[in-house]
Amino acid sequence: MNMNDITVLFLGPEGTYSHQAALQQFGQREDVHVNFVPTQSIPQCFEKLENNLSIDYSVVPLENSTNGQVVFSYDLLRDLMHASTERKSNQIITPLEVVGEQYVSIAHCLISASRLPKEIDPLSEYKTIKIYSHPQVWGQVNEYLTHLKEICQGTKFECIDTTSTSEAVSKIMYEKNSDTTTLEIAIASETAAHLNKAFILEHEINDKKGNTTRFLVLKRRNDEHVKTIGAPTQDRDFMDINLMTFTIKQDDPGSLVDILTVLKDHSVNMCSISSRPYSKGPKDTNWQYIFFIEYYYCQENINWETFYKDFDLKCEAWCLWGTFPRNERYYK
Numbered sequence: 553m554n555m556n557d558i559t560v561l562f563l564g565p566e567g568t569y570s571h572q573a574a575l576q577q578f579g580q581r582e583d584v585h586v587n588f589v590p591t592q593s594i595p596q597c598f599e600k601l602e603n604n605l606s607i608d609y610s611v612v613p614l615e616n617s618t619n620g621q622v623v624f625s626y627d628l629l630r631d632l633m634h635a636s637t638e639r640k641s642n643q644i645i646t647p648l649e650v651v652g653e654q655y656v657s658i659a660h661c662l663i664s665a666s667r668l669p670k671e672i673d674p675l676s677e678y679k680t681i682k683i684y685s686h687p688q689v690w691g692q693v694n695e696y697l698t699h700l701k702e703i704c705q706g707t708k709f710e711c712i713d714t715t716s717t718s719e720a721v722s723k724i725m726y727e728k729n730s731d732t733t734t735l736e737i738a739i740a741s742e743t744a745a746h747l748n749k750a751f752i753l754e755h756e757i758n759d760k761k762g763n764t765t766r767f768l769v770l771k772r773r774n775d776e777h778v779k780t781i782g783a784p785t786q787d788r789d790f791m792d793i794n795l796m797t798f799t800i801k802q803d804d805p806g807s808l809v810d811i812l813t814v815l816k817d818h819s820v821n822m823c824s825i826s827s828r829p830y831s832k833g834p835k836d837t838n839w840q841y842i843f844f845i846e847y848y849y850c851q852e853n854i855n856w857e858t859f860y861k862d863f864d865l866k867c868e869a870w871c872l873w874g875t876f877p878r879n880e881r882y883y884k
C-alpha cells in the first residue's frame with residue numbers, strides 16, 4: 553500500500569449513485585491515488601471502515617430530497633453511537649467521524665436487458681413485469697409506476713428490492729428469465745445501464761426533476777494516515793456544518809426544548825432536525841427517540857467549549873459526528 557494511496561468504500565457495484573458521490577468527492581484528486589472499492593451493502597461501508605485499517609473513507613447515502621431519510625444509514629449512525637463505549641461525561645466518542653458531504657442528482661432510467669421486440673407500447677403485452685431496484689427508489693418513482701400500471705391494465709407488476717440500483721441492472725442482465733410472458737426491468741442511473749450494456753427504455757422517470765440524494769463522507773476518527781494525505785479539500789468560503797446525535801431525558805417535561813434553547817442562547821442556527829426510534833435495551837419502553845441535528849455558527853467568536861458544556865448538562869447522551877464544509881452543490 554503506497555502511502556500516497558487512499559481507499560474509498562461505496563455501495564456497489566460500479567454505477568450506483570453512491571459510486572457517483574465517491575467520484576465527486578475524490579475523483580479529481582491529483583495528490584493521491586484513489587482506490588474505489590464497491591461493497592454489497594451500506595452496513596458494510598460502516599463495518600469495513602471501522603475494522604479494516606486499509607480502508608480510509610466510506611461514502612454513504614443519508615437523505616433524498618423527495619422521500620427523505622435513508623433510514624438504513626440513520627440507524628447505522630444510531631447503533632454505532634449506542635455501541636460506542638468511549639465517553640467524556642455525557643458525550644460519546646464514536647470510532648467513525650463525518651468529514652464531508654456530497655449531493656448527487658438522481659435521474660432514474662427504466663432499463664431492460666435488451667431492446668424490446670416491438671416499438672409500440674410493448675410493455676402492456678406482458679403478463680408479468682418484474683421491476684428491480686434499491687428500496688429508496690420506489691418512493692421516488694411512485695407517480696411514474698402508477699401511470700405505468702394504468703396503461704398496462706392486464707399486466708401483473710412486481711417490485712423487487714435489490715442491494716443497489718446498479719445491482720438491479722446486473723440482475724436483469726445476468727439472470728435472464730426464459731418465460732417470454734414475463735419482462736424483467738430495472739430502475740437505475742444511465743451510467744449503470746451503460747456499464748452493463750443494457751438498454752434504456754425511458755430516461756429520467758423520477759417524479760420530481762431535480763431529485764437529489766445527499767451523501768456523507770466518513771473516516772475513522774483518529775486515523776493519522778488520512779489526516780495527512782486524504783482529507784477532502786474544498787474552497788473554504790462555505791460555512792462549516794456540525795452533525796450531532798443526542799438522546800434526552802424523555803420523561804422530563806421540556807427536555808427537548810431545553811436542549812434546543814442551548815443553540816438559541818449561543819446564537820447557533822439549526823439547519824436540520826430529524827429523529828429515529830431509539831431503545832436502550834430489550835426491556836426499554838417503546839416510543840423513545842434519538843435526534844439528529846445539524847447546525848452552524850455564522851460569526852467567528854463563539855466559545856464552542858462553553859456551548860458543548862451547556863449541551864452536555866441537558867442531554868442524556870450526545871455525539872458530535874463531525875464538522876465539515878457545506879458542499880457547494882447544496883446550493884445548486
Ligand SMILES: O=C(O)C(=O)Cc1ccccc1
Pocket residue numbers: 563567568569570571613616658686688689715716717718765
Ligand atoms: O443504489 C444506489 O445507487 C445507491 O447509491 C443507493 C441509492 C439509491 C437510490 C437513490 C440514492 C441512493
